[in-house]
Amino acid sequence: MGVLERHHLTIIQEVAREGSLTAAGMRLHLTQPALSHAIRKIENQLDVKIWRREGRSLVLTQAGEWLLSLANRLLPQFELAEKRLEQFSNGERGTLRIGMECHPCYQWLLKVVSPYLERWPRVDVDVRQKFQFGGIGALFSNEIDILVTPDPLYKPGLKFTPVFDYELVLAVGPDHPLRNTKFIAPEQLADETLITYPVPSERLDIYTQFLQPAGIAPRQQKQIETTDIMLVMVAHGRGVAALPRWLVKEYTTRFKLYPVRLGKKGIAKQIFLGHRETDEEIHYLRNFIEFAASPHSKS
Template sequence: MPVLERSHLAIIQEVAREGSLTAAAAKLNLTQPALSHAIRKLEDQLGVKIWRREGRSLTPTQAGEWLLSLANRLLPQFALAEDRLEQFANGERGTLRIGMECHPCYQWLLKIVSPYLDQWPKVDVDVRQKFQFGGIGALFSNEIDILVTPDPLYKPGLSFTPVFDYELVLVVGPDHPLRHTKFILPQQLAGETLITYPVPSERLDIFTQFLQPAGISPRQQKQIETTDIMLVMVAHGRGVAALPGWLVEEYASRFNLYPVRLGKTGIAKQIFLGQRETDADIEYMRAFIQFAAGAIPAP
């Protein structure tokens, strides 16, 4: 079965462009006999004539016209592909797929993405929240490139970079009786409606680090997808929520919110960016992590 190669298309395109074997051979860095041999060999393989001679010039046959049209379509695509792959290799182009295991971090992420895209105009950003096998599995399966998480799971082949520290606090509205309390104990949430993001309790620090160790459950749990609606509900006395202190500070003036420490010493957390170790040298990914480390939320 004949095999049509990229080099064949380049020969066809160059001969058509130059109109003679001698000129085309010079452009292709071949001798004229070598180019003639290559054309005869291709015609023999394909079982069809590609050129007919008219005086000193060559004119494509019907098959040659079709191959020339194919060459004019495909060769620029090959050149573009090589250019793009070189840019990928140099870390200049790509799509940075970011996985989020931190719902309130969307506000923080917005502050990073805008200047990052300005500096890396050939890189796109895609943010994903749902993964088939969790965030760590998404990294291993190449669903995402970077995982934003407060709970790194160290596995061979992955690395995690801490980008900022924060304190998890209870958020209450202006009329809540806990508003002026310096800190609360788990028992004080037993009669409360706790508003959370729609994720399992085992992934919520308010449960794993505060309520469950004391054997306490809230009176009711409401799950809300968006941060803004959650905070509006809290401000209007429909419940309380546990969120990063920096986020509460940022929204406090808009929604009339008040942070309360969870326990005497509080709950200290960090946000990490996880990535595959094999991607550590990709320049645009390394630049994103540097942007993230510099975009520390206000305390």
């Protein structure tokens, strides 16, 4: 027995639908003799009778009826698959997998994702949190498509686009003695409880760019994963936290928080979106980066 092919099912479906070889041939862009030859070839190839003649009509055999049922189920799936593949090829459909290597960036990301999904109704967004410490490896292994990070690691095959500038500040509560200070020196944190995300010190800018160069360590460090809980603790005088100024500003409507500059010049940072250079032609990925870098994503 030969191999059942898609065009066999197409011919069976069209002959059954049209009821005559002439009409089916027109739908299939075949002459009647060519269609008759194709029918004989299918039966020979499959080694089974699919049609029997009743007068001038072709009637499906039991095997033919089963194949017609199969064609009616499978052919729409083929058409859908081809349409989906075309959409994937054109960058119109897919899932954008975003890896977060920046704890306080979720609020910013929400501002980008919501209008982006409206623009791309056939693209889904999946945010992965497990890559906070291995984002570059996740990009190379195709586990994520975009890495959100304040600390790009430039490697061949990867591209990083700066999308958002911000200042890292110290968030303090309403009763904190540093509340009205224009800027602070590292020594002023020596007796403080520093609340941070659960990230190693070598990955925290408050350590690498502020405390460690001055040889200073805080009296105590508390690690809290959730931004809301962290800022509730700060507002109630349980410690201080280093966060983006825009984030502290957003939370001032909910908690009594005050941003203080770190050092006379402050600490300037950027959020970068990293992606594989081989994905440059994926329209929905490229558009996400362009949209994230546009001014209205910061409003």
